[in-house]
Amino acid sequence: MSNDSQEKKVDSELENRLDSLFDEDGLEEEVSEGAGSSSKDPLDELKSLVMSIEWEITDDIMERFLDQVDSLKTRFGEDRIIVMFLQLLGSLGLYVKTNKGKAHPSSFKLLNSVYESFEKAVSPGKISPSEKKKLLYIELNKYKELKEQIESVREHEPARSSAVTAEVLKGKDTKKHSSGEANAMVASSQISGGITQAYFDEVVENLKNAILGELVGIRKELKRIAKP
Amino acid sequence: MAFVNLKKKEVQVKIVYYGPGRGGKTTNLEYIYTKFNERIQTEMVTVKTHGDRTLFFDFLPIDIGKINGYTAKMQLYTVPGQVKYNATRRLVLRGADGIVFVADSMAVRREKNILSLKNLHENLKNYKKSIFTIPLVFQYNKVDLAEQGIPLLPFATMEKDLNSQLKRPAFEASAVTGSNVVPTLKKIITMTMASIKDELK
Numbered sequence: 001m002s003n004d005s006q007e008k009k010v011d012s013e014l015e016n017r018l019d020s021l022f023d024e025d026g027l028e029e030e031v032s033e034g035a036g037s038s039s040k041d042p043l044d045e046l047k048s049l050v051m052s053i054e055w056e057i058t059d060d061i062m063e064r065f066l067d068q069v070d071s072l073k074t075r076f077g078e079d080r081i082i083v084m085f086l087q088l089l090g091s092l093g094l095y096v097k098t099n100k101g102k103a104h105p106s107s108f109k110l111l112n113s114v115y116e117s118f119e120k121a122v123s124p125g126k127i128s129p130s131e132k133k134k135l136l137y138i139e140l141n142k143y144k145e146l147k148e149q150i151e152s153v154r155e156h157e158p159a160r161s162s163a164v165t166a167e168v169l170k171g172k173d174t175k176k177h178s179s180g181e182a183n184a185m186v187a188s189s190q191i192s193g194g195i196t197q198a199y200f201d202e203v204v205e206n207l208k209n210a211i212l213g214e215l216v217g218i219r220k221e222l223k224r225i226a227k228p
Numbered sequence: 229m230a231f232v233n234l235k236k237k238e239v240q241v242k243i244v245y246y247g248p249g250r251g252g253k254t255t256n257l258e259y260i261y262t263k264f265n266e267r268i269q270t271e272m273v274t275v276k277t278h279g280d281r282t283l284f285f286d287f288l289p290i291d292i293g294k295i296n297g298y299t300a301k302m303q304l305y306t307v308p309g310q311v312k313y314n315a316t317r318r319l320v321l322r323g324a325d326g327i328v329f330v331a332d333s334m335a336v337r338r339e340k341n342i343l344s345l346k347n348l349h350e351n352l353k354n355y356k357k358s359i360f361t362i363p364l365v366f367q368y369n370k371v372d373l374a375e376q377g378i379p380l381l382p383f384a385t386m387e388k389d390l391n392s393q394l395k396r397p398a399f400e401a402s403a404v405t406g407s408n409v410v411p412t413l414k415k416i417i418t419m420t421m422a423s424i425k426d427e428l429k
Contacts, residue, residue: 007425009296010295010296010425011418011422013295013296014292014295014300014417014418014421015418017292017293017295017300018292018414018417018418019414021264021267021268021290021292021293022264022410022413022414024263024406024410074274075254075255075258124373124376124378125373125376125377125378
């Protein structure tokens with residue numbers, strides 16, 4: 001085989017390989033055929049999960065919801081307000097996941113409301129930064145009210161073991177979402193009393209520490225991989 | 229130069245997404261990862277900086293399979309766009325085989341695009357590489373913002389500002405919706421592989 005034809009063969013091999021690997025139309029078919037697999041935009045995925053929660057609450061749905069919230073935190077890491085919205089969603093998601101059908105009825109309503117505000121805040125050019133902040137304050141206040149309602153129900157029902165609820169509210173979940181959501185809960189209970197820059201900074205600092213921990217882990221991993 | 233392991237019959241290619249801050253470099257990689265993660269079966273690593281630390285990049289390895297008997301592995305990186313992170317940018321650029329320059333189509337970012345391209349030119353010189361010879365594809369991102377009435381630079385203006393001398397392939401794109409993200413990637417992979425092939429001759 002001549003060099004020219006050999007080269008052409010390699011080029012077409014590469015082209016075919018890329019076409020099949022990155023065939024977006026084929027992917028849509030795969031998704032529609034596949035059972036529950038998702039390759040949607042993370043925001044669309046989060047929206048459909050919020051809607052799913054209205055119909056049924058399963059561990060799978062709640063895990064996916066919390067995973068999406070986590071991945072969006074990475075995506076919007078530089079926007080404090082969006083991250084705060086996501087922390088609220090994460091905290092509520094964790095509470096619903098832990099308590100499922102026994103969760104306070106208002107928690108579902110609040111989850112929807114926080115999501116709607118988040119959606120507005122995240123749409124480019126839809127609302128101004130000050131309106132975003134205002135929306136966040138409103139949701140944080142609602143969140144504080146819900147927390148008080150849950151506390152008061154718990155006080156009136158001592159027999160019902162709410163240990164798990166209490167733990168989640170204190171941010172002691174044992175699963176992987178623990179630290180971020182815990183910070184969100186603790187921080188938001190303070191913030192809803194009146195947001196100050198200092199509280200924002202504290203929350204951001206907590207996030208930074210979490211990322212720093214992650215960074216140390218990644219560095220170790222990279223070093224380990226780099227060793228021959 | 230790409231890493232070629234003759235024994236293992238493996239080629240590792242480094243492609244860097246370069247451009248001004250908040251231009252959509254990470255969103256490009258996120259789109260590819262989200263859309264094709266079941267096919268590429270790798271993890272995307274995102275390392276963001278804070279405080280004074282400068283380690284800040286995204287990394288997405290993609291195994292594209294066997295080409296002419298060699299396993300071809302693409303390593304996609306993004307650099308931090310902010311001006312102050314030039315040390316990191318330079319570090320990530322080291323050993324790059326191909327570059328996607330993600331420019332921001334918003335009219336207000338015109339100067340930032342030009343400055344970032346100049347910065348790429350300088351940083352490549354640092355590694356004795358030339359912006360005129362390295363495989364390079366332009367992506368004019370955020371065209372979706374036109375729907376929201378945000379003033380954008382026309383394609384012709386972007387071309388004049390950035391690509392009038394280089395004359396490289398350019399795509400209008402929206403990394404958020406995924407429009408032209410994949411064609412950009414395919415183009416840079418094809419160009420980079422062709423360049424490696426030429427160097428190996």
